[in-house]
Amino acid sequence: MSGSVRIAEIGKHVGQTVELDGWLYNKRASKKVQFLQVRDGSGIIQAVAGLADVGEQAFAEIDKLTQESAIRVTGKVVEDARSPGGHELHVTKVELVHLAHDYPITKKEHGDAFLMDHRHLWLRSRRQHAILRIRHTLVKAIRDYFDEHGFVLVDSPILTPNACEGTSTLFATPYFESTAFLSQSGQLYQEAAAMAFGNSYCFGPTFRAEKSKTRRHLTEFWMVEPEVAYMDLEGDLDLAEDFLCSIIGRVLDRHDKELTSILERDTAPLKRVQKPFPRISYDDALKQLAGIRTETQDPELKAQLAIEWGQDFGSPHETELTKRYDRPLMVFNYPAQVKAFYMKRDAKDPRVARSVDVLAPEGYGEVIGGG
Template sequence: MKTTIAQIGKHVGETVTIGAWLANKRSSGKIAFLQLRDGTGFIQGVVVKAEVAEDIFALAKEMTQESSLFVTGTVREDDRAPSGYELTVTSLELISEAKDYPITPKEHGTEFLMDHRHLWLRSKRQHAIMRVRNEIIRATYEFFHKEGFVKVDPPILTGSSAEGTTNLFHTKYFDEDAYLSQSGQLYMEAAAMALGKVFSFGPTFRAEKSKTRRHLIEFWMIEPEMAFMDHEESLEVQENYVSYVVQSVLENCRLELKALDRDVSRLEKVQAPFPRITYDEAVELLKKEGHEIQWGEDFGAPHETAIAEKYDKPVFITHYPAEIKAFYMKPDPERSDVVLCADLIAPEGYGEIIGGSQRIDDEELLKQRYEEHNLSDDAYKWYMDLRTYGTVPHSGFGLGLERTVGWICGTEHVRETIPFPRLLNRLYP
């Protein structure tokens, strides 16, 4: 019977065949221990010389790392194995021998591993991170489907910037200028006016020359947008969504978190509601901690980390100064110098994972913002139409997938959280 490592627990005592690669091996004279992987998981295959044909045992000892093979054997329970099962091998069939595999069990430098990212993905740690990423994506679709959201795909090629910045990748769109999208948000606002509650999930691009452990040039964003919803209601959606994703990973990726040596007790605390502090309170907190920061300045990584250390859950920082936020954010009706917005800061130094706000729904105020930010009436006329024709209170947010994966997995650098990272100095492989 053919099966996978992930399904092998259903076949205890049975003889099965799996297609696999040899991740590693060791032998002690009359027994060979094969560390096998098939993409769904890892398992140890035990080959006993006295129990198999001579050529099978010879193959087990001679096979090279990352050679591919079909393995047949009997499934048995083993409490010492990470998955709880082992395979007593009865037969091996070599598919393809791998020669001089470059990533050996010894230590390798980061640049070497990044040059071989197409192979590094096969390692146990990278495999675990990709499986957690997949679970976050699965749980995201599940959450928004349950909450009545419609998936909408905004364009990747755009004629203007979502946030009026210059950190865009420029290209020619026949005889026009075009840019790779840095956010689908403005288009999602249009979709929300048609469909009520919507979300997008796609690649975004930022041409920032940043080398920090939190930054990628190309990354994926989940961007919900909600009609008839104010800032406070949006915060509830955000905390419920993040809680749902974290609990789904805890439920479905225990083996992966164990492989990553992740302290799951920290993740178990991530349940809504989350604490909230205002920007004003955050500035005062930072000053008391000895940080040099003035009201009106944006927070950097050290500031976010210092704030997050006060809590064992993600924390919302709300009501930032209007001057340091995007043109479309709605001012607080009781205080025009701050906007109805929030950043969600992850614990353990992982920084901002969500940025969100209530959007300006007043046509005259948005016209004023266009003038203040020198935005082209021609490029943004369609966005103004959303206020002209049936404007409503609406809010939305964006969650960065890779930062969220990094936080949940406990990785040191965001480059490990995406299959093929695009960094300032890296476009290969």
């Protein structure tokens, strides 16, 4: 016996008898065979318990197992192309660690409110499990990228004394005899850090007190903010482009199955995230939007796309612009009045900030803002 192993490494033990510690994800049975779907956090494997292999008493005990019961399974690892992962376990023994009672998340459809009320259990579902595994890879890819490119991680404070992105979206909290705010951005701290290290970055939670309930608004999200002491706008665009290609490539390499089979995500748009990205100025973007307004017969869209120089793009503008391209779009040189005060002005036209927004396709909008 090779001892307890993880399902993710089961392929290394073909022909061996092993122990698996996990939970009963699902099961089905006939009179003489029971098929157990066992998960351990690293994967799911089918464990086949035959009446002739385990005996009548053990077979009856296995039949009593409930969804999400904690179990220890002993059996022989065999290759089987029909099984998910290409392997299954021929069971010789099942030990009950703890019997689960009245597990609430069953095969039937459940509403969002119900699932959110049971979110601590919902994490065990394949979809939530896949999302968090992909996030894990993405977070590591982000940290690896900046580490490999000579950036120093400088954590910015979560509690701050003032606003960075505007006072209307601040979360305030009592701070002894005064008031502190949950951080909107680590930008200003990184500007100081870059003067010490040349290249620095922070990566952590960010808070915005926005009540809008859309996929483009979150009260808490994680944001990475790199800062470079000596870099022009062209270098900034190159960095953003290389960064996105690197981290998306890492996710595709490691999670194609989760993306396609579990999350039902069309990965073709992600695979098109390759250099070079199209780059257009704010002025050129306005011209494209004017052309779309002229061409469209949809009065609602025509009204949504109305914009004058000096105004920032909204969701309809960004969505229509990205429809013309098959990969992220970089729009640079925005009006200074719609950008943060720390954005450098253009030497030839002080009305313009040397800035860039990277707009993702499929209506996701701005995923990177810099300058």
